[in-house]
Amino acid sequence: MRxxxxxxxxxxxxxxxxxxxNMGVDSFGVSLRSENWQSELTNGAEAxxxxxxxxxxxxxxxxxNSYFLVNRDxxxxxxxxxxxxxxxxxxxxxxxxxxxxxxxxxxxxxVDGAPLTPYGKSKLEAESYLRSQSLPNGKRLxxxxxxxxxxxxxxxNLNLLYSFVKKGxxxxxxxxxxxxxxxxxxxxxxxxxxxxxxxDVSSGIYNFADxxxxxxxxxxxxxSTSLEKKCYIIKTPKWIVESLAKAGDLxxxxxxxxxxxxxxxxxxxxxxxxxxxxxxxxxPKDTQAGIVSTIKSF
Numbered sequence: 001m002r003x004x005x006x007x008x009x010x011x012x013x014x015x016x017x018x019x020x021x022n023m024g025v026d027s028f029g030v031s032l033r034s035e036n037w038q039s040e041l042t043n044g045a046e047a048x049x050x051x052x053x054x055x056x057x058x059x060x061x062x063x064x065n066s067y068f069l070v071n072r073d074x075x076x077x078x079x080x081x082x083x084x085x086x087x088x089x090x091x092x093x094x095x096x097x098x099x100x101x102x103x104x105x106x107x108x109x110x111v112d113g114a115p116l117t118p119y120g121k122s123k124l125e126a127e128s129y130l131r132s133q134s135l136p137n138g139k140r141l142x143x144x145x146x147x148x149x150x151x152x153x154x155x156x157n158l159n160l161l162y163s164f165v166k167k168g169x170x171x172x173x174x175x176x177x178x179x180x181x182x183x184x185x186x187x188x189x190x191x192x193x194x195x196x197x198x199x200d201v202s203s204g205i206y207n208f209a210d211x212x213x214x215x216x217x218x219x220x221x222x223x224s225t226s227l228e229k230k231c232y233i234i235k236t237p238k239w240i241v242e243s244l245a246k247a248g249d250l251x252x253x254x255x256x257x258x259x260x261x262x263x264x265x266x267x268x269x270x271x272x273x274x275x276x277x278x279x280x281x282x283x284p285k286d287t288q289a290g291i292v293s294t295i296k297s298f
Contacts, residue, residue: 028045088183
């Protein structure tokens, strides 16, 4: 099997191409910045894995329109060429943020999208276009919504907590009990490979997440153990924390209401649909083992 990967130079692309190669799948990358990228899409591939995109900018300094130019418009161009080609499968890596910035309960694929950021909106508009097109017989479309991805070499959103623990700073939000889903890069690669190999998997939207959601307090414990440091979790009363956050809104303290919400909210993503489709009970790597591998690589 020969697979084309856009965005192959990124963290996910590098890991996925290595994984597929180890499994006997021939993968090659195409840079969508090159002038002749369109002609390269017909280079004998059986599947396109479209990873290229503009990542979520937490600093909020990027031009909002740039997300739509890359995440929506470029995706449409690649997909339109796929429709005209002999390639059988198209994987679009979207995001859970395409449908929700915060959730109550558990996030399933059937939820109506209501993103708040340009990043999420651009991903959802790309999804909407892809879903509106008629697929020729024999072709499959997979819209993949991964949650927070981690893996060796990728600090990402774990970096803030890692810095806290490494410096010995107590985690003072221990009074907040939440649950968050993560996605280890090993599980992402495994699921993608299984979908490529299993021709009975139906076109559709699939969440990618580890089997277990964990709390931020548990995450602090895991990081502390990985660094062989004592774990400091302080259960500061919520009214004190929330008062500090409100003060931060007014005078620009590091802790404000939005940051407090992001640090303490729950975001649980169901992976039941893809496991049913592939007829598997558990993913190869559990959340804790994956996070330990990530932390030890920093």
